[in-house]
Amino acid sequence: MxxxxxxxxxxxxxxxxxxxxxxxxxxxxxxxxxxxxxxxxxxxxxxxxxxxxxxxxxxxxxxxxxxxxxxxxxxxxxxxxxxxxxxxxxxxxxxxxxxxxxxxxxxxxxxxxxxxxxxxxxxxxxxxxxxxxxxxxxxxxxxxxWDRPGFLDPIADGVRAALAGLPDDLRGDAPLAFTAHSVPLAQPGRETYAAELAAASARVAERAAPGRPWELVYQSRSGPPAQPWLEPDIGEHLEKLAAAGHRAAVVVPIGFVSDHMEVRYDLDVEAAALAGRLGLTLARAATPGAxxxxxxxxxxxxxxxxxxxx
CATH class of the missing domain: 3.40.50.1400 (Rossmann fold)
Structure with a gap:
């Protein structure tokens, strides 16, 4: 011991x-x-x-x-x-x-x-x-x-609340977009990081909205444009959803335990503005916080x- x-x-x-x-x-x-x-x-x-x-x-x-x-x-x-x-x-x-x-x-x-x-x-x-x-x-x-109920259950509650906050006529159409901070493909441990994020996303989706479409995407990349990072980017994903005819989506910052500036700005400001231009109603699930x-x-x-x- x-x-x-x-x-x-x-x-x-x-x-x-x-x-x-x-x-x-x-x-x-x-x-x-x-x-x-x-x-x-x-x-x-x-x-x-x-x-x-x-x-x-x-x-x-x-x-x-x-x-x-x-x-x-x-x-x-x-x-x-x-x-x-x-x-x-x-x-x-x-x-x-x-x-x-x-x-x-x-x-x-x-x-x-x-x-x-x-x-x-x-x-x-x-x-x-x-x-x-x-x-x-x-x-x-x-x-x-990442796999513990104390982390996953508050996020699942946040997904349920975000879905409940959507207008009735949009709720059934809204897929889930799980987001995490992107990292360079050359970064050590990148494969394990991505695999854990995908598994955590699947568990939250099953808890909060069984059968609802979802995808893991990435945000907040930096560095030279020529350097490959984990993709797809949240912005590109929102464009794809709009092009497919979706009218709403729920963004779930699965990679964060609390609101960071990457959550408040990159999602609540930047991604929300893009969604508005695309005609997408965007809801954002809460992070676990305290x-x-x-x-x-x-x-x-x-x-x-x-x-x-x-």
Whole structure:
């Protein structure tokens, strides 16, 4: 049995005001030679929302919900929070844990899937943060959870609610478009990432709308146009649906555990505007966020690896 004396919530991070936007984007793109004008262009997406990403607010809510779940059901562990790309940074969280006497922590990452950018890059950032802190506690990442009811069931509820919100005369015609962040075809673990996304989409579709047509598509790609990424793109998919005579669709951000800027802008603004031009009524399913079932996942995963089936 492995025992832990803390839980570390690990997330991507996001700006919390206009002055944070460009420094945050510089952190995200460091070493990739992204032109300054491209950063400014993406920064404008954040400015539409006051320069604030929804992700840090989500993490505060999730941290509180996870702490409440652990307090109610055990094990009672302090819950820390560190980000890869913005304050509170991972190294600062690791330093606080060390100073508080934490010896071994389990890390719950706000990414449900395998693959490099969805999983391995978080492991690298955790290792890098520990290297910056002499005497850092051991930190073990909890398993991926794309197939767990605590992740899938809130998404299925979001699909049902999105369908219910469509006009009666459009509801029966609306297929589901599951979306996830695209990655380059050359990225390590891309096949596993795509396979897990497809399996998660199939399970949600079966839970929420058995027999309804659905497809897995991708969004938010970046990089040189000549570099191949996972496809089809959400925009191309919406064009195909409209050309086939569909009048409505439900977009399900299966690749995200909470609203990110990629959800709020790329789907709620950009994809919604395209759908309007195409004559498609678009509904968007909610992400799990701090749903109590999702907040219970760290406890469930801890029980599995410690053998404590409380």
């Amino acid at each position: 492995t025992s832990y004396d803390a839980l570390l919530l690990v997330s991507f991070g996001g700006p919390e005001g206009p002055g944070d936007v460009i420094p945050f984007l510089e952190n995200v793109t460091r070493g990739r030679n992204v032109p300054r004008e491209r950063l400014a262009e993406v920064g404008e997406h954040y400015m539409l929302f006051g320069g604030v990403s929804p992700i840090n607010g989500f993490c505060r809510d999730l941290r509180a919900a996870v702490a409440a779940d652990l307090a109610a059901h055990g094990p009672e562990l302090p819950v820390y929070w560190g980000n890869r790309n913005w304050d509170p940074y991972l190294a600062d969280a690791v330093r606080r844990m060390r100073d508080d006497g934490v010896r071994r922590a389990a890390a719950f990452v706000t990414s449900a899937y395998s693959g490099y950018s969805a999983c391995d890059q978080y492991l690298e950032d955790i290792a890098r943060a520990r290297e910056q802190v002499p005497g850092a506690p051991e930190i073990d990442k909890l398993p991926v959870y 749903d109590p079932r999702f907040a219970a996942l760290p406890r469930t995963l801890l029980a599995e690896i410690t053998g404590d089936a409380r």
